[in-house]
Amino acid sequence: xxxxxxxxIRVLTTPDTKLLNLHGELVxxxxxxxxxxxxxxxxxxxxxxxxxxxKIAAPKVLALAETMxxxxxxxxxxxxxGDPAVHEASCRLRIPVxxxxxxxxxxxxxxxxxVGVLGLTRNVPEAIVRILQDLLVADAVPEGVESTLDLxxxxxxxxxxxxxxxxxxxxxxxxxxxxxxxSTIGAEGILREKLSIPIIDPVKAQSAAAWTILG
Amino acid sequence: xxxxxxxxIRVLTTPDTKLLNLHGELVxxxxxxxxxxxxxxxxxxxxxxxxxxxKIAAPKVLALAETMxxxxxxxxxxxxxGDPAVHEASCRLRIPVxxxxxxxxxxxxxxxxxVGVLGLTRNVPEAIVRILQDLLVADAVPEGVESTLDLxxxxxxxxxxxxxxxxxxxxxxxxxxxxxxxSTIGAEGILREKLSIPIIDPVKAQSAAAWTILG
Numbered sequence: 001x002x003x004x005x006x007x008x009i010r011v012l013t014t015p016d017t018k019l020l021n022l023h024g025e026l027v028x029x030x031x032x033x034x035x036x037x038x039x040x041x042x043x044x045x046x047x048x049x050x051x052x053x054x055k056i057a058a059p060k061v062l063a064l065a066e067t068m069x070x071x072x073x074x075x076x077x078x079x080x081x082g083d084p085a086v087h088e089a090s091c092r093l094r095i096p097v098x099x100x101x102x103x104x105x106x107x108x109x110x111x112x113x114x115v116g117v118l119g120l121t122r123n124v125p126e127a128i129v130r131i132l133q134d135l136l137v138a139d140a141v142p143e144g145v146e147s148t149l150d151l152x153x154x155x156x157x158x159x160x161x162x163x164x165x166x167x168x169x170x171x172x173x174x175x176x177x178x179x180x181x182x183s184t185i186g187a188e189g190i191l192r193e194k195l196s197i198p199i200i201d202p203v204k205a206q207s208a209a210a211w212t213i214l215g
Numbered sequence: 216x217x218x219x220x221x222x223x224i225r226v227l228t229t230p231d232t233k234l235l236n237l238h239g240e241l242v243x244x245x246x247x248x249x250x251x252x253x254x255x256x257x258x259x260x261x262x263x264x265x266x267x268x269x270k271i272a273a274p275k276v277l278a279l280a281e282t283m284x285x286x287x288x289x290x291x292x293x294x295x296x297g298d299p300a301v302h303e304a305s306c307r308l309r310i311p312v313x314x315x316x317x318x319x320x321x322x323x324x325x326x327x328x329x330v331g332v333l334g335l336t337r338n339v340p341e342a343i344v345r346i347l348q349d350l351l352v353a354d355a356v357p358e359g360v361e362s363t364l365d366l367x368x369x370x371x372x373x374x375x376x377x378x379x380x381x382x383x384x385x386x387x388x389x390x391x392x393x394x395x396x397x398s399t400i401g402a403e404g405i406l407r408e409k410l411s412i413p414i415i416d417p418v419k420a421q422s423a424a425a426w427t428i429l430g
Contacts, residue, residue, distance in 0.1 A: 090327045096389075096413055098325060106321040107427040109346065110313060112305045131324065174311075174428075188430050198311055198428045208423035212322040213389075213413045215403050 007068030012047030116167030119178030222283030227262030331382030
């Protein structure tokens with residue numbers, strides 16, 4: 001059987017193909033039965049980092065998702081925990097549209113235990129809140145960390161671990177990472193080793209969701 | 216790295232090791248990084264098929280899950296879409312407890328579109344209802360089918376396809392299979408080919424959930 005073709009949308013504009021393909025390469029490493037084609041939205045080199053930039057990005061994500069469907073993709077992954085335009089694209093397209101945020105939240109929800117959300121932005125993404133409901137007990141942002149680059153420095157890692165410990169103190173029995181940038185720096189492994197609870201990685205979660213949904 | 220050890224609970228009593236290991240072998244085929252040890256509950260050769268047999272099974276599932284945790288398993292999968300005792304075991308154990316029903320419903324929920332539930336029992340399992348909420352638009356049981364054995368006969372397959380078509384007519388854009396017995400007879404592939412919508416297989420869903428949660 002041929003590989004299943006999936007379009008993956010990056011929500012930051014980059015001419016660097018290695019960076020562009022970073023998440024798609026992970027998805028294919030996890031599930032070799034997928035062929036993932038990554039594309040990025042135009043004119044947003046700084047990506048999505050607040051409500052304004054998310055609003056600007058949404059119609060671009062939707063347009064790219066539609067193009068991917070037309071080009072024969074069997075599913076679209078929006079590789080951003082904020083799930084920009086995922087609801088709109090799900091309604092518009094005939095193929096499955098999979099958002100990183102709702103995939104990660106859904107995996108955590110299966111455990112039926114209190115969940116903490118660790119991200120890089122103050123607001124927990126709406127879809128994550130809606131899926132976790134009363135299981136969402138706390139959220140945190142690593143102090144002094146503004147981008148995944150900061151997370152790669154020793155003080156960034158320390159801040160991330162402190163944020164994780166804070167969530168555990170608040171009662172979290174599992175943690176959802178609400179930023180796909182945390183997937184590429186291995187945040188899941190670092191946190192799991194320290195905290196010994198399930199840490200849900202959004203790129204892994206969206207990969208597994210695509211595999212389960214496409215069958 | 217060594218394989219992650221997972222205990223898998225079958226809710227029917229059988230001395231037949233091939234039948235006992237049927238779901239566990241699938242989990243390991245899908246995710247070779249897992250070593251799955253299957254065990255069945257005692258004294259229920261007919262498994263769970265109604266409220267009464269589920270009630271009798273629940274304490275046995277809980278006891279088996281506790282034994283698995285003590286024997287060093289890193290997670291427990293309850294391989295039944297009714298998720299018997301999954302909530303209780305989740306609260307009692309320190310390791311993740313993964314139910315087939317909530318795993319399948321959570322995967323479908325990611326799509327954000329109307330979902331139909333196809334099973335072999337009249338009542339949609341509680342956890343599936345709770346997770347799908349307003350996305351659950353209809354449920355169906357193949358006419359004249361009482362067990363997965365019936366589903367392997369030509370008239371059983373016809374009845375299953377008719378039930379799937381009924382769900383699509385009711386607005387379902389995806390279908391959750393609410394019986395793990397449907398996984399072993401390949402119901403997902405048969406339905407997907409005919410209906411061209413995502414069909415969520417509970418054994419695949421619980422496998423992917425375990426992989427996402429264990430990291």
